[in-house]
Amino acid sequence: MSMVKNTVWLALVLLVQWGLLQDLPLTVYGNPYLYLWFFLWLPFGVTRIGLYAIAFGVGSVMDAFEQSGGAHTLACLTLVTVKPWVENALIGYRKSDDNEGVSHLALAPYLTTSAVLVLLHHTVLFTAENYGFGNPLLLFVRILVSSLITLILLAITHALFSKKYAA
Amino acid sequence: MRQLILFLAKYRSTLLLIVFVLIALLRHSLKNPVAEHRLNNVGFGTIASVHNGLSGWKQYWRLEAINEELARENAALRSGGTRASANHFSNSTDYDFIPARVVDYSYTKRNNYIIVHAGRRDGIQPGMGAMTPDGWVGSVVEVSDAYAHIIPVLHSKGNIGARIPEKGLGELRWDGSDPSWATLIDIQRENRPLPGDSVYSFTRTSVGPSTLTGTIVSAVQNSEDLTWTAKVALSADFKNMNWLYISKLKDVAQLDSLQIPAL
Numbered sequence: 001m002s003m004v005k006n007t008v009w010l011a012l013v014l015l016v017q018w019g020l021l022q023d024l025p026l027t028v029y030g031n032p033y034l035y036l037w038f039f040l041w042l043p044f045g046v047t048r049i050g051l052y053a054i055a056f057g058v059g060s061v062m063d064a065f066e067q068s069g070g071a072h073t074l075a076c077l078t079l080v081t082v083k084p085w086v087e088n089a090l091i092g093y094r095k096s097d098d099n100e101g102v103s104h105l106a107l108a109p110y111l112t113t114s115a116v117l118v119l120l121h122h123t124v125l126f127t128a129e130n131y132g133f134g135n136p137l138l139l140f141v142r143i144l145v146s147s148l149i150t151l152i153l154l155a156i157t158h159a160l161f162s163k164k165y166a167a
Numbered sequence: 168m169r170q171l172i173l174f175l176a177k178y179r180s181t182l183l184l185i186v187f188v189l190i191a192l193l194r195h196s197l198k199n200p201v202a203e204h205r206l207n208n209v210g211f212g213t214i215a216s217v218h219n220g221l222s223g224w225k226q227y228w229r230l231e232a233i234n235e236e237l238a239r240e241n242a243a244l245r246s247g248g249t250r251a252s253a254n255h256f257s258n259s260t261d262y263d264f265i266p267a268r269v270v271d272y273s274y275t276k277r278n279n280y281i282i283v284h285a286g287r288r289d290g291i292q293p294g295m296g297a298m299t300p301d302g303w304v305g306s307v308v309e310v311s312d313a314y315a316h317i318i319p320v321l322h323s324k325g326n327i328g329a330r331i332p333e334k335g336l337g338e339l340r341w342d343g344s345d346p347s348w349a350t351l352i353d354i355q356r357e358n359r360p361l362p363g364d365s366v367y368s369f370t371r372t373s374v375g376p377s378t379l380t381g382t383i384v385s386a387v388q389n390s391e392d393l394t395w396t397a398k399v400a401l402s403a404d405f406k407n408m409n410w411l412y413i414s415k416l417k418d419v420a421q422l423d424s425l426q427i428p429a430l
Contacts, residue, residue: 019221022273028345030275048180056187064214066273067280067316069198070191077187128195130277130343131323138344 002099006042010058013038018065021153030146034153035062036121039079040102040114044087051080068129075125079117086116103162107155110162114154115147122147215282215314218271233409240300256298256414259376264412265289267297267315272408274321274346281317283411286310296368296375296414302402303327303368303380304411315413320380321346321405328369329380329399334358336369339380339399346405348398349381356393360386366399373422375414 017035035058042054059073066072087102090113102113122143130139175182226233257264267285285291287310297304297317305319306327318325321341329339329351337354354360364383368375381399388395416422 022271028275031273049183052180052184052187056191059191063194065218066276067198067282068276068278070193070195073191074188074195077184077191081184126277135343138342 002043009041010038014058014061017062030122030126030142030149032146032149032153033122033125034150034157036079036114036118036150037103037154037157039076039083040110040117040154042101043099044101045099048084051083052077055080071125071128074128075121078124079121082120083117086113090116103158107158110158111151111155115151118150118154119143119147122150211309211316212311212314215270215284215311215316218282219284219314222270229407229409232407236300236407236409256376256378257300257412261372261418262376262414262416263290264414265291267291267411267413269408269411270314272319272405274405277343278323279319279321279325279346279405281305281319281408281411283315283317283413284313285413286313286315288312290415291315291413292415294374296370296378297411298375298378298414299403299408299411301379301404303375303378304403304405304408306370306374307413317411319405320349320401327380330367330369330377331358331360331364331383332367334360334364337395337397339366339368347401348384349401351383351397351399352394354386354395354397356388356395358395359388360395360397362386373416373419 013035017033021032021034038058039055042051046054055076056073059070059076062068062072062076063070091102091105091109102110105113126139126143126146127133133139256262265285267283267289270282270284272281273279281297281304283297291307291310293307293309295307297307297319303320305317305322305325307315308318309316320327320339323341323343326338326340328336330336331351331354335355335358337351339349339351341349351360351366360383362383362385365379366381366383367377368380369377379402381401384398384400386395386397
């Protein structure tokens with residue numbers, strides 16, 4: 001049941017990313033990537049192998065859509081690799097059979113955790129897309145602006161879908 | 168053997184991660200050259216048709232812009248104004264111009280792309296040029312039956328030769344920030360580019376006709392080799408891509424026959 005639910009959420013998140021956000025003329029310094037919400041929504045109980053497989057799948061779909069080689073896959077794999085450590089450091093110990101994820105937390109811990117993860121994901125993504133650290137100032141601005149917009153959108157999504165958890 | 172199985176079982180998640188990262192790195196490194204690798208083209212047609220489905224309703228949002236563009240083009244054609252001027256690419260009789268609807272495009276990345284709904288069955292081949300009525304856009308790198316993938320000037324490998332009439336050639340490149348500006352480099356020291364000078368694309372004949380690409384805004388001279396580097400305002404609006412023309416050389420067979428090396 002939860003597998004079906006997860007798949008439906010994933011499809012919805014990708015549809016919103018592609019149907020609404022991709023062409024949004026917000027800024028020339030990078031798109032917001034709201035699809036990261038799916039990783040924040042995933043329950044703490046998902047195994048490492050499961051996380052890697054999901055990250056590889058989601059990243060590959062994004063790469064195919066964005067014609068970006070393997071940049072999204074690399075960024076997503078980095079995100080899920082460090083996600084348990086960041087969660088442990090910022091939120092503390094969670095039960096392994098826990099059915100809730102980062103998005104089920106109150107706004108403050110949700111935002112701090114997502115800020116770290118989003119910044120990390122965007123750093124890997126834009127550096128890979130840039131094929132290195134050429135033009136570092138522009139790369140830095142791109143990472144920062146894009147992360148900021150993604151975070152604002154993540155906060156709005158939290159307010160919409162995790163109302164009872166919002167502080 | 169038992170040790171090996173135990174090892175694999177113990178570190179299965181780490182090994183899986185390593186395999187995934189290696190696959191991603193391989194895919195990413197093969198993406199770099201302009202000639203795309205087969206690995207990255209798997210499912211290009213499928214992805215393009217999903218884009219097409221999504222762009223169907225996105226097009227509604229852009230109807231106003233498309234309408235305005237058409238009205239402007241129509242008015243210019245009727246008045247015989249600048250668009251019908253001798254230099255406009257559409258006056259070239261050596262090419263057919265295949266109209267193509269844009270289904271997806273980007274302008275916020277370091278390496279941008281454009282996908283159009285016209286492909287092999289419309290006569291499009293890799294290497295052909297793409298332009299809007301306003302100016303040069305890029306060239307086709309990959310085609311499926313119904314779709315084509317274009318690398319625009321806004322790409323780290325999208326540099327083209329460019330020419331200022333009577334002032335010689337240079338190379339047009341994009342620095343990766345604003346999609347409205349590009350840089351023209353290597354203009355000979357005796358040909359100082361002046362603000363307002365038009366810049367035309369200068370590609371192989373099989374790619375496309377010489378097409379207006381932008382206008383010089385300012386120029387500075389390099390202290391070392393005394394060549395000029397100019398800032399160019401691109402004339403095509405890369406933020407609003409609706410329809411493109413793909414240029415197809417009419418006598419391409421004749422050109423090909425000349426290019427066969429003598430035995």
